[in-house]
Amino acid sequence: MIKMGAKTMLSHSLRIAWKDLMELFRNRMGLVLLILMPIFMMTMVGFIYPSETSLNNVPIALVNEDNGFGGYNMSSVFITTLSSINDEAEMMTLTNASSLEDIREMIQAGDAEGGIIISSSFTSSIMGGQQGTITIVTDQSNPQMSAMIQAVLGEVIEQMGTMLAQQNVAEQLNIDVDNALAVVKPFDVQVKGSVEGDFSYFDFIAPGIMAMTVMMSVMTGLPAAISHERELGTLDGMMVAPINRLSVILGKTLAQMARGILQGVLILGLATVLFGVTVHGSILLVFALLLLGVFSFVGLGVVLTSFAKDQETAVMMMTTIMFPMMFLSGVFFPVEQMPWFMQAISKALPLTYVADALRKVMVLGADIPMLTNELAILVGFGVVMIAIAVPVFKRAMTR
């Protein structure tokens, strides 16, 4: 009897899901947006997010105040070396300026993003056995750019310093240049990932975006779809039929899930084709995780649906919840960077665990045994939320 009831309920759910999808596929505009959304999302975060390699022809003002010392001019050597390094990397466009004031004006006018000042005593200090001073001027109104210029210039100058020291040491101690390097820089630092391959910020962000899009799709779609039908009056048509109230919610969830997974596939495809992301673990596991993510979350969506009187409220409620979740669940920024209370909130969001687990699978090639924590939390979250949601929904439907 119960088995038969479950079978009928499932068949009604599939009917409703099929009907919803049919409506979706006949809505051309909606379909186009459905496909465009993940494309925008991907290209946006993929191309806009800054990285050091993306430093390209940044205008930098250069002031050479060096007076030289006894016919020597170390600054010209410095500038030549800097230019030759830059010619290869094309990171900066160097412009000459006369003074610090001049650089400030150029930054204010937007003609320069930063500046380099070689001090007047540059050569004399070096010749006199002292350190020569080079000042990097940054634009505080653009902290990210300024940090990047600082890092890049710092590294370039550091390298040039090492080269100079290496030569000096080799001459003075009369040893091999390579040995001289060991004296100047005794440590050779090498970085190696736990998995072979070339990884970028994109590998970090792609799994999170996938998780987010799929869940967001279901979460905003479900309350919107139900309250839309409530407003239209068509929900009454289903409710007046002798069907289990839950088949409505199940059917709607299935339809939204299909929509979300479709977007997930699109994102994965784009990530692979455009940004060279490779899935190191099992693709099946990736989608299983996405489904689990939806499951963990669907209860919350149902509760909100039950409380929302109309479509507008439903969408607003969902957005209010989705927005902080996007930023707190470690999709864009690592959770570890956040202050402790944000980390605490983050730990209470299911999206955090989906994104984490997906990242482990896609980047590290992890398998189910490595994911037990995340899986347990997601299942637990889902069961608790659904246990709350079902009675709330049943009540709300016969208000």
Added chain:
Amino acid sequence: MNSEKNMTSSQLGGEEPLENRVMIKVSDLTKKFNGFTAVDHINFEVRESEIFGLLGPNGAGKTTTIRMLSTLSRPTEGTATIGGYDIVKQDNKVRQQVGLVSEKMIMYDRLTAKENLMFFGKLYNIPKSTLDPRIDELLELVQLTKWKDSKVGTFSTGMRQRMNVIRALLNLPKVLFLDEPTLGLDPQSTVEIREFVKKINRENKTTIILTTHMMNEADILCDRIGIIDHGKIAALDTSTNLKKLVSGDDATVLKLELPNLNKKVVTKLQALDGVKSVSQENATHLKVHATGDKAFDTIIDAMRAENAKINSVENLQPTLEDVFLHITGRKMRDKADNKIQSPRHGPGGMPARRIR
């Protein structure tokens, strides 16, 4: 429309007096929204194969009543049974035997007529072998067969409402609820829908409850009418009996057009036996209230005797509008809310109203 069919069904009706069996029994049904009472302890019975009308202004509680009876809304107090099943405790049993034509069209614009009917039919677990011919039959019944593969979004309002009605008939309901079935329809579609409702009632012996705020609709369609106002049933009877409430059994109201109307005629009429009042509406028109079965003849005779020329005579029957006015003390056109604003009902702010 189909006389042969009619005959068989009336013969069947003759063998067993269906009309006497109670189909719907409403007891103390009440619905409150945040302290506002939309439906207030109403009681009534509807007999099998009867057309029962709930007549009242907007916000009187008609839709809320229908929603409770069709299990879409849970009563705050009281209950009702439909075909013996309780609308709260046995809601799924009730759902199997009712159909609902709600004020809003229950239909998906992006699906075709057939797909819509298919979808809703499947929710009633009707097997495809039964459902397919039934859909064709229903579409044929409302002349929509050639549009069956067109999307409902392209239909005119009249076509959509016909769809809306046959959708409610998919499960061959014993009881059909119609909530303002002709609201917003053009006159032709209105007539079509009314004819169709009568036909369903006649041929399938379907018990029908319909709500309306249109007097003539209730008058034309309903066997019995419940006048509902402020969540209460103010009066309940056949249209004829309701009208007697206003006029008494043998009242006559005549409106006369007399081109040579003068004071003498008026005085003469006033003096007549049985004439209760004569009012002159303008230079040529008189309104005469009289009682007694000979009142009509007496009045005409008296005027002819005075050589009054009669251009036209109108025999004014009381309308349901008069009944409503008589029972509630105000006109039906006014919304239910207006009553509260009117000074003779005392002070008190208007309650936050929630219309469902």
